[in-house]
Structures are given as structure tokens and as C-alpha cells.
Amino acid sequence: MGVGEDTLKTRRSLDVGGKTYDYFSLKAAEAELGDLSVLPKTLKVLLENLLRFEDGRTVTTDDVKAVAEWLKERRSDREIAYRPARVLMQDFTGVPAVVDLAAMRAAIESMGGDAKKINPLSPVDLVIDHSVMVDAFGNPQAFEKNVELEYARNKERYEFLRWGSTAFDNFRVVPPGTGICHQVNLEYLAKVVWTKEEDGRTVAYPDTLVGTDSHTTMINGLAVLGWGVGGIEAEAAMLGQPISMLIPEVVGFRLTGKLKEGTTATDLVLTVTEMLRKKGVVGKFVEFFGPGIREMSLADRATIANMAPEYGATCGFFPIDDETLAYMRATARPDDLVALTEAYAKEQGFWLDDVEPVFTDTLELDISTVEPSLAGPKRPQDRVPLSIAADAFDKALTKDFNVPDKAKSVQVKGADYAISHGDVVIAAITSCTNTSNPGVMLGSGLVARNAVARGLTVKPWVKTSLAPGSQVVSDYLAEAGLDDDLDKLGFNLVGYGCTTCIGNSGPLPEPIAEAITEGDLVACSVLSGNRNFEGRVNPHVQANYLASPMLVVAYAIAGSMHVNLLEDPLGQDPDGNDVYLKDIWPSNQEVIDTVRACVKKEMFLNRYGDVFKGDEHWQKINVSGGLTYDWDSTSTYVQHPPYFEGMQAEPGEVSDVRHARILAVLADSVTTDHISPAGSFKEETPAGRYLTDHQVPPREFNSYGSRRGNHEVMMRGTFANIRIRNEMAPGTTGGITRHMPSGEEMPIYDAAMRYAEEGVPLVVVAGKEYGTGSSRDWAAKGTRLLGVKAVIAESFERIHRSNLVGMGVLPLVFKDGQNRKTLKLTGEELISLGGIESGIKPRMDVPCTITRPDGSTEHVTLLCRIDTLDEVDYYRHGGILQYVLRRLAA
Known part of the structure; x- marks a missing residue:
């Protein structure tokens, strides 16, 4: 999509490092629009987008002026047409999007049109990260076993995606086993400032995107404006349609102070989520400002930005500053891109300065008041201070789960222990929120090291897993020598991708599942994710708590939500002495020093050097089909959807x-x-009956999420x-x-x-x-x-x-x-x-x-x-x- 007519004459040039870039100047626009210095940074990004695409049709000068006039009322009823630079997809939502593109190619041919017209016009990256499941765990072979099962289950889907990566222009696929789309975006795909060659000139503009996953907002921590949309909107965006939106209200969140000893970025984001949910920011932009930002690592900012869907906002944005540039350098972004980012941001007013923007509304948090926290048992905004978590769970047994006999326990078959209400049966270090943050990931390794040194072990009923958001995490855990300690506690690598957080926790060991069912027990999970809705994590687990990776390790050792981690011992050392959480918790400085020593630029260069190549499993997949897809009527994963059947050239009349x-x-x-639902389903369900009728045995059902390319399954689900x-x-x-x-x-x-x-x-x-x-x-x-x-x-x-x-x-x-x-x-x-x-x-x-x-x-x-x-x-x-x-x- 080319730039517009520029009737406001704002196109200027910027020389950086001997190269000249064209850009659309907000300073030049001030001649017509007035002072823009106090406009929120997010609205400056929207304004630049409108200046660049102003053509008198989809974007008018009145649209541009409406952004400046926002300052008078601090809100607007103006509808604008916004065009993000690119689209990001994960495979659960990406497969049906590619299915729809394939169906559109078939439909346009049947209407006498040209199938080549159906191509992404904006760059699209699809990261396969949602299909790995935690079948194997707690042993050194878990990763290889889960990879083999993933490819066996998803053969049809992966063949289809490989076809799409060759059939469509402007469409790249990051293969399985690379990482979570948001972490790959943060560490590699995002540029902060995007460039495009046009008519012999290089145009520079903000990196912006929409993604088919609501946690696309994580990239806001890197000062890239992006948010989640439905796959339907994303398809329209990549086909050149603008995203129609109202100029949003912008809520400013002032941060002061810094984290006190013993608290983590996870505790901070759970506090922010609780505050913003109470404030009410649905459909609004949230923009962080204040001196506290300068005390935060970029990974901590990304953690807060990640959970924007949980606090209800469209985005949770942090501006560009020296920390942004330092992160770009640390993750091996090119030096000329870092230089362009600094020069462009300062020229355009995107840089974090001491000018306090005007917001629709504001709220404030002194970060030093944050305390260790969890969130649960059913919603991410329901923060529970760690100090009262045991009491809160006890109350939840009555209030949320209607448990008449709290002391009930059931003997586990073939084992020398029983389980009861509140036992933690899943402890998962998982999900983009935290696995992208070296502080809490290395922190969990330090907790594990200290626990192992004191002779602590994980309770035998706990299913443990470590699913990093990128391969780089494994590198820095190994560099620190902490991978062995996590392994000793059962937190072996199970895969690189979204696992427990999206319901891909895999089955519990059969004796545990049977005991839960027999006693109708309220079993618990503790996961370092962002989602804990009912029925999401595992069908046998009713109470789900979000926590830092460090607390995930601690709860795996404690084995129960009834343990007060701040007062009760986690266990005993070989000499019978009580060991408490404080005995194995590293200092904030130790975590910072470990991050500085062990996270290295070379790791990012090595892991992302050939990121689209994939492993041997990926390279062996056959690619068939040409411009249009050769639909297989026997496939239970990918089917031709019915949306365009009998479609006429003109729409019919809508009716009451x-x-x-x-x-x-x-x-x-x-x-x-x-x-x-995205998770598993049973034989007696309509989806199960459909697959059984198509000779698919229950052990091969996979999940709803993995079958999103088949409307017959998804309708039934x-x-x-x-x-x-x-x-x-x-x-x-x-x-x-x-x-x-x-x-x-x-x-x-x-x-x-x-x-x-x-x-x-x-x-x-x-x-x-x-x-x-x-x-x-x-x-x-x-x-x-x-x-x-x-x-x-x-x-x-x-x-x-x-x-x-x-x-x-x-x-x-x-x-x-x-x-x-x-x-x-x-x-x-x-x-x-x-x-x-x-x-x-x-x-x-x-x-x-x-x-x-x-x-x-x-x-x-x-x-x-x-x-x-x-x-x-x-x-x-x-x-x-x-x-x-x-x-x-x-």
C-alpha cells in the first residue's frame, strides 16, 4: 500500500549515518494542527499513520485534524481508517486465516476473477507456537517425545501451512519449536521503526501491527503499537483493508519508584491488571509514563504490556528511550536500525521526555508498594496477595466451588500418598507473559538451585513443565548452569511454545486424574501464564493461579494451595530442618547480576540467524499444490469452508x-x-462423534485449537x-x-x-x-x-x-x-x-x-x-x- 497525497505537505527527509530517509513530519503538521507536544505518544503514532495515508478518500484532512482536536475533549467520536505496517499470526488462529485465503482464491476463480489478486498486501509472519502439548514431562526425553507427537498430530495442518508459505507473497512461516509468536516478535521480528522502498526513496515510519492473538500487545513494551484482532480483521488488514476504529480514549498510568526486595515483574503486572480492571479501560489505550519507567528493564515493560487483554485495554504502551535502544542492541538488531530509531523517535516526538502528555484520565502506582502476588482461581484480574493466598483459597472452596467437605482426600492408586482439595497437580513455567523475561526465568532457576542444595523435591502428584518462549531462554539458563537444577526438580524442557496457558497442558497421569474424578476434588494449577479461565488449563483442574516462574517452582515443592508460603515450611532438608521460601529465594541483585552475566547478544544472532528454516521434521514435510489449494475431502484438519458458497457479485438485502x-x-x-474452547474434547461430544464417524480414534482427537482449519469440528465445538x-x-x-x-x-x-x-x-x-x-x-x-x-x-x-x-x-x-x-x-x-x-x-x-x-x-x-x-x-x-x-x- 503506497503513501497518500500528503495535502498537508508534511513529507520531509532525515539523514542518519549517511543514508537519507523520507518521513511524514509531526512537527511540520503543527503548522496546520497546532502544538502536538502534549499529545499521547500512542495518538502521535496514529496521527503519523493518517498523515502518511491521507488521500482525500479513506483518510481526509478532517480525520487528521480530529486527532489534534482530541486534545480539547480528550476523547473523540471520530472514526478513522488505520493501516498497520504488518500482521502477526500464531497457528491456531493463523491456520483458519490461511484456509480463508485459500477459499477466497477458489471463490474468486469461480466468479471469473484472478486468483493472484488474493495475496497479503502487508507483510505477514505466522509463528507455529500453539500446537505443542505437554504429553511427556519430568524427564530428559520429554522435549523430543513431545516434538514427535506434535508433528504426528499436525501433519495435515503443517503440510497446509508449508503450501501457504510458498503459494502466497508477503507471507512467512516461522516453523514449530522456535518459540512463542510474541517472544519471537519481541526478540526478532519487530523493528521499532519500519522502512519501505518506494519510488526510489526509503520511507521510515513507526513499526505497527495487528496480531491474531490478544497478547500481541506485548510488543508495546518495545514501543511498537500493536494489539490483537480477530483472524477475520487480520485477514482484511493483510488484504489491504484499513482497520476502522474510533480515535480512542487514552488512560495515562503514572509509574513511580521501583520493585522492592522479593518482588518480581509478575507481581507488578498482576497489581497493574487489578488496578486497571477496577478503573475500567475496555476499548481504551493505556499509556505508561512517569519516572518509574526508567527503573524498569524492557523485559519488565513487555510483561506489563503483555497482559493488556487481562486489564481490558486495547494496548499498554511504553515510549522509546535509552532502554529501548539497549534492548535492540542486546538482541542483535542492526546498528543502523538502532541509530535510525533514536534519530526518528527524537525528531517525531516519540522519545520519552519530561513533557507529560494530556490523557483522558490517569491513575498512579508507586512500584515499591507492590507485594508478592498470585491471581485466581478463575480470572487474571483477581489478584491474591501471597500472604493470604492459603486463606483465600480456603474461602474459595466454599464460595466459588461449593465444597461441602474440605478435608476430603482420595488415595492414589499404586502410590503411597493421597490427594485432596487444593493440591497442586500442575506447576507450569509457561506462556509469553513471563518466559520472555530473563529476570523471572533465571530467577526460577536460582530458586531451583537453592532448593536442590537444601535437599527439597517436588511433590509426586505435581506435573511439572518448562516451556520457554524462545530457544534463547535455554541458552541463557545453560550459560548460568541453572538448567540442571530445574531438571532435578522435574522442570525439564517440554517444548518451545504456548502450552499450559492455552490448555495444551496434556493429560494428567491416569492415577491422579482418577483420584480427582473419584473424589470430585478441586485440584489446582499454578502457572506463569496470563489466562486462568474456567476449563482452560486442564479438564481435571478447577482452580488455576497465575504466578511468577519463581513461585511456580515454590508451589511445586509445597504441593498445595493450603501451604502459606510466607509462614509455613516448604519441606525439610536431609537433617530434618524446616526450609522456608525465604531460605531459597534469591536477592533482586543476584537476579540482575545473573541476567547481565548470562544473556548474550550472540545467543540471539545464533538462534535467529536462519529462523525460517526449521528442524529436520519441518524440512521433510512435502509441499503440494500451486496457486490454489488442492482440498482433500478426507482431511479432518483442513476443509473448504462454506462462507462463499453461492455468493453473488452483489450482496442481497438484509432483513429483519x-x-x-x-x-x-x-x-x-x-x-x-x-x-x-481450544483444549481437548471427549468421544461423546458432537465434535468427538464427528471424528469417530471419520475413523479418527479418540487418542488422535488432538485439540479444538489444532482443528481450527475444519469448520465441521469447530461448529460442533x-x-x-x-x-x-x-x-x-x-x-x-x-x-x-x-x-x-x-x-x-x-x-x-x-x-x-x-x-x-x-x-x-x-x-x-x-x-x-x-x-x-x-x-x-x-x-x-x-x-x-x-x-x-x-x-x-x-x-x-x-x-x-x-x-x-x-x-x-x-x-x-x-x-x-x-x-x-x-x-x-x-x-x-x-x-x-x-x-x-x-x-x-x-x-x-x-x-x-x-x-x-x-x-x-x-x-x-x-x-x-x-x-x-x-x-x-x-x-x-x-x-x-x-x-x-x-x-x-x-
Whole structure:
């Protein structure tokens, strides 16, 4: 995508190290826009984007001026068209995106168009990081065994991705076993300042991106503006469509002080997450400022930026400063790029200076007040101080898990121990949040070293795992000699990628799983991740706690959430002396010194020198197919999706929804994990029955996430999380509903198919924060394929709302304090929605008629959460992909 017309005449040149770069100057824009020095850094990035693409059509001078005028009200209702520099994908969300691109190529050919038109126009990097599972653990062979199983399970998916890497331009695939996409992005892919050759000139501009994973925000720690979008939006972005967005509110988070002895970046981010959730920053930018930033390593900043989805913000941004440049040098970025970054940032006002920006609102934290913490047992924002964690869990047994007999224990078959409520059965050093941070990773190794020296061991019922975010982590752990100590405690390498945090924890040992089931025990996991939603980590584990890698090691030794780590001994040394956490915890200075001594630039050069080559497993995969994909009708991983079947050159008329049935009535905080689970599933589920019918044995089911390229599996998995509760079917959990008017209980998928045969449209009713969680496009795709025309909720999470629109599903919000409870909705009602066929407008009122089983009616007004004119177009076309395809075909 080329630059625009530059009617404001802001194009300038910058000489750095003997090379000349063109750029679009914010200082030059001040002649027209006024003083921009106090504009938040994030909005300066958006403003530069608008200046560069201003063409009088998608971006106008009024759009540019609206960013400057934001300073008057500190908010704006202006819709802008934003074009990020690149797109980042992981394989769970990336596979269906490539499936959709392949389907679009097939569709455009069937419409008489040119398949070559379907190509990413923006650079796309897909990192395969979500497919490794922790089957083997606690032994030196665990890594090799898990790699072999990963390739065996994902052969069809990996063949498809290798085809995509050759068939599409501007599309690169980072092979399995390299690391987590966010850490690979932080350590290698991101440039901070991007450049592009255009008409013989080199144009410099901020590195910006969207990613198909909500934790894309991690790169904000490196001063790169990026956030997670649904795979649907990402596909549109890489096909050259601008991202339509309102100029956001920006909340400033002032940081002062520095971490006190015994606290970690994980404790800090859990505190920040709790504070921002209470503040309410959904749909807003968060920008960090204040003297505390200068006390933070870049890895600590990235840890805080990573959890922006957990605190609800679109991004959590840190500006460019000397620490940014130091990190770029330490990770082997080229010297000329570092020099350009410094010169460009200072010239454009992106550099961290003493000018305090103007924000919509602010809050403040003295970092020195942070205390050791966990978060759980069900949500990442529910911080629990370590000092009261044992008491808090005891209360949760009653309040959250309704346990009548807290002292219950069950003997484990073939073992000399029993397990009980609160025992930690999974201790996982996992997930991008912390595995990218050398401080807490080396810290966990130091805890392990000290524990081993005192003769401590991990409890036998704990499944331990170490899944670093990149191969560099293994290098610096080995350099420090700490890998052996972690191995001795069972924290052997299990893979490089997202494991336990996304539900790829693998099965528990059978005797442990049987004991949990037999006693209906509330077993626990402690993981260094960012997600602990119900049913996510492991089907046998109900209580999940987020913690630093250092505390993960400590809880593996303690073996129970009932142990107060600050007061109770972790165990005894060989002489019978009690050993406490304080006895094995390293000082902050020891951690800092270890990082300085053991994290080396050469490690990054070596590991990323040939990053797209892959190991021998990857290189052996056959690549078949040419410009269009040769679909295999027998594949259970990749199938031709039905989105474009029978599609005409022009969209049909949208219509009102008449006499729809309610498919599900759901409570508050229903996540995308509830709507579209990523983890394992059983034989008796609709997805399990489908695979069994296709001769796939249960041991080869893999996970929902790995089968996202097959809509038949994913439809059957929609609303099928084992923990989801549909209020239409009281007393049940899992994807169960009642078919109306028969009242018969059945799986949601089966009911949806029955309604489809009967020609009955469907709606879903929900509470607050509907769709919280990962940027899971299948939560919207599955909803659409089940025949759901609208979702009526009290509020929506940002990404899921836009994904629903992108799939042609109407997101509607209750008004005037009404909700499913005040309206006494049982799921037996008929729902009719009007005003649609007469013309959808952004945020319009939609009249809704509720018809009760006795024939009485009630009329209410709902708010349409189609927010922009672009989204109106997407909805009219039946979805964003149909809209793009028709434009390209024309």
C-alpha cells in the first residue's frame, strides 16, 4: 500500500549515518494542527499513520485534524481508517486465516476473477507456537517425545501451512519449536521503526501491527503499537483493508519508584491488571509514563504490556528511550536500525521526555508498594496477595466451588500418598507473559538451585513443565548452569511454545486424574501464564493461579494451595530442618547480576540467524499444490469452508429477524474460551462423534485449537466448553440447551441443526463482558455457522464484538438498565428484531419484540453495536471477507 497525497505537505527527509530517509513530519503538521507536544505518544503514532495515508478518500484532512482536536475533549467520536505496517499470526488462529485465503482464491476463480489478486498486501509472519502439548514431562526425553507427537498430530495442518508459505507473497512461516509468536516478535521480528522502498526513496515510519492473538500487545513494551484482532480483521488488514476504529480514549498510568526486595515483574503486572480492571479501560489505550519507567528493564515493560487483554485495554504502551535502544542492541538488531530509531523517535516526538502528555484520565502506582502476588482461581484480574493466598483459597472452596467437605482426600492408586482439595497437580513455567523475561526465568532457576542444595523435591502428584518462549531462554539458563537444577526438580524442557496457558497442558497421569474424578476434588494449577479461565488449563483442574516462574517452582515443592508460603515450611532438608521460601529465594541483585552475566547478544544472532528454516521434521514435510489449494475431502484438519458458497457479485438485502428462538441464555463474563474452547474434547461430544464417524480414534482427537482449519469440528465445538452454563438448562454444564417448543435437552450443536431444518433463526442472550478473552475468530465463526443472527448482551469485549460484525452477526446491547434477569428471559420466548431492513446505521436503536410462551408480548429497545460505517458495509455483505472478495473481484 503506497503513501497518500500528503495535502498537508508534511513529507520531509532525515539523514542518519549517511543514508537519507523520507518521513511524514509531526512537527511540520503543527503548522496546520497546532502544538502536538502534549499529545499521547500512542495518538502521535496514529496521527503519523493518517498523515502518511491521507488521500482525500479513506483518510481526509478532517480525520487528521480530529486527532489534534482530541486534545480539547480528550476523547473523540471520530472514526478513522488505520493501516498497520504488518500482521502477526500464531497457528491456531493463523491456520483458519490461511484456509480463508485459500477459499477466497477458489471463490474468486469461480466468479471469473484472478486468483493472484488474493495475496497479503502487508507483510505477514505466522509463528507455529500453539500446537505443542505437554504429553511427556519430568524427564530428559520429554522435549523430543513431545516434538514427535506434535508433528504426528499436525501433519495435515503443517503440510497446509508449508503450501501457504510458498503459494502466497508477503507471507512467512516461522516453523514449530522456535518459540512463542510474541517472544519471537519481541526478540526478532519487530523493528521499532519500519522502512519501505518506494519510488526510489526509503520511507521510515513507526513499526505497527495487528496480531491474531490478544497478547500481541506485548510488543508495546518495545514501543511498537500493536494489539490483537480477530483472524477475520487480520485477514482484511493483510488484504489491504484499513482497520476502522474510533480515535480512542487514552488512560495515562503514572509509574513511580521501583520493585522492592522479593518482588518480581509478575507481581507488578498482576497489581497493574487489578488496578486497571477496577478503573475500567475496555476499548481504551493505556499509556505508561512517569519516572518509574526508567527503573524498569524492557523485559519488565513487555510483561506489563503483555497482559493488556487481562486489564481490558486495547494496548499498554511504553515510549522509546535509552532502554529501548539497549534492548535492540542486546538482541542483535542492526546498528543502523538502532541509530535510525533514536534519530526518528527524537525528531517525531516519540522519545520519552519530561513533557507529560494530556490523557483522558490517569491513575498512579508507586512500584515499591507492590507485594508478592498470585491471581485466581478463575480470572487474571483477581489478584491474591501471597500472604493470604492459603486463606483465600480456603474461602474459595466454599464460595466459588461449593465444597461441602474440605478435608476430603482420595488415595492414589499404586502410590503411597493421597490427594485432596487444593493440591497442586500442575506447576507450569509457561506462556509469553513471563518466559520472555530473563529476570523471572533465571530467577526460577536460582530458586531451583537453592532448593536442590537444601535437599527439597517436588511433590509426586505435581506435573511439572518448562516451556520457554524462545530457544534463547535455554541458552541463557545453560550459560548460568541453572538448567540442571530445574531438571532435578522435574522442570525439564517440554517444548518451545504456548502450552499450559492455552490448555495444551496434556493429560494428567491416569492415577491422579482418577483420584480427582473419584473424589470430585478441586485440584489446582499454578502457572506463569496470563489466562486462568474456567476449563482452560486442564479438564481435571478447577482452580488455576497465575504466578511468577519463581513461585511456580515454590508451589511445586509445597504441593498445595493450603501451604502459606510466607509462614509455613516448604519441606525439610536431609537433617530434618524446616526450609522456608525465604531460605531459597534469591536477592533482586543476584537476579540482575545473573541476567547481565548470562544473556548474550550472540545467543540471539545464533538462534535467529536462519529462523525460517526449521528442524529436520519441518524440512521433510512435502509441499503440494500451486496457486490454489488442492482440498482433500478426507482431511479432518483442513476443509473448504462454506462462507462463499453461492455468493453473488452483489450482496442481497438484509432483513429483519422474525420469531427467532433463543439458543442459549448466558451469564456475565462468558469468555471466548466458553464460546469456542481450544483444549481437548471427549468421544461423546458432537465434535468427538464427528471424528469417530471419520475413523479418527479418540487418542488422535488432538485439540479444538489444532482443528481450527475444519469448520465441521469447530461448529460442533461452539458453546461446548465443559464449564459453560446455559441458564436454559438448569443443573447442566457444557454445551447443553433445550430445543423449543419441545423442551428436549440436547447439545447446542444438535439443537442448532434441528432449528436449521425447521427454518428457525436463532439469537443468543448474555450478560456483561460477553466474549472476554483471546482474539478467537472461531467464537464468531461458529456462532454464525450455527445459524445465530444476533447476540444480545449487556456489554461486549472489543475484539469479539467486531468479530461478530465481521461474520455478519448482529451485536446488540440491552438499554435502560434492562437485562435478561429484569426481562425474566427463560429461553422459551420468541425474539423479533426490527429496523434492520429499512437501513442499518451505526449505533442505532433496534426495536425488539419478546413473545412469551403464553402469547403475551413485550417491546424493548436495544442498541446496535455496529459502530462504524465500514462495519455497516461488512454486515450488509454478510461479513468482512465477502465484502473484500466482492471488491477484489470487481
